[in-house]
Amino acid sequence: MPGNLAGDVADSLPGRSLKARKAEAEKSAKRGRKKETFSRFKLKQLKEAMEREGDCLLNSTGRVREYLARHRCTSLHRNLFAVGDGHGNAAVLxxxxxxxPKKSDAEGCEKVEEVQGSGDIKPLGAALLGLDGVKFSGHHFQSRVDGRAMVVAETETVAGKVDPGTLDALADVSVWFPKL
Structure with a gap:
């Protein structure tokens, strides 16, 4: 992975289980504290990209796209983060x-989105962070409805080894970030 993966990451919760780290990370995410959230997993943010646009149809696939063709979206905000542990292990989020317009539209879209293989809101291209060739599998995924919005988070390993439990936990807590 391009970029600096050297240097240790401070462990904000030494000796704690993944379950405890996840609980603390969710609290940090709800407060919008990205750096603190990632540090709960012994990770630091390496890079970030964001995009705000309104063309949901262009940025969706499959049955999710079909749903969006019938239920107009009002906004689309996408963020992409590279995080790493400083020892060559990194993930993209x-x-x-x-x-x-309505909470019921967000709830309906989430029901379609959460079915593996039903389509997707396309993640920002990892190439924006210099990570060509990274594809999201949908295996480390979480979604939730936040008022009149649906939030989707996906993670993948991009370098070294990031265990599946940590990838799942990152997705689980990242849906709690307030509008970034």
Whole structure:
């Protein structure tokens, strides 16, 4: 992975289980504290990219796209983060927030989105962070409805080894970030 993966990451919760780290990270995420959230998993933010646009159809696939063709979205905000542990292990994290006129539209879209293989809100291209060739599998995924918005988070390993439990936990807590 391009970029600096050297240097240790301070462990904000030494000796704590992944479950405890996840609980603390969720609290940090709800407060919008990205750096603190990632540090709960012994990771630091290496890079970030963001994009705000309104063309949900262009940035969706499959049954999610079909849903969006029938239920107009009002906004699309996508963020992409590279995080690493300073020892050559790194992951990429995508967060997409899709706004709707009504909460019921967001709930309906989430029901379609959460089915593996039903389509997707396309994550920002990892190439924006210099990570060509990274594809999101949908295996480390979480979604939730936040008012009139649906939030989707996906993670993948991009270098070294990041265990699947940590990838899942990163997705689980990242959907709690307020509008970035």
């Amino acid at each position: 995508s967060i997409a927030r899709v706004g709707f």
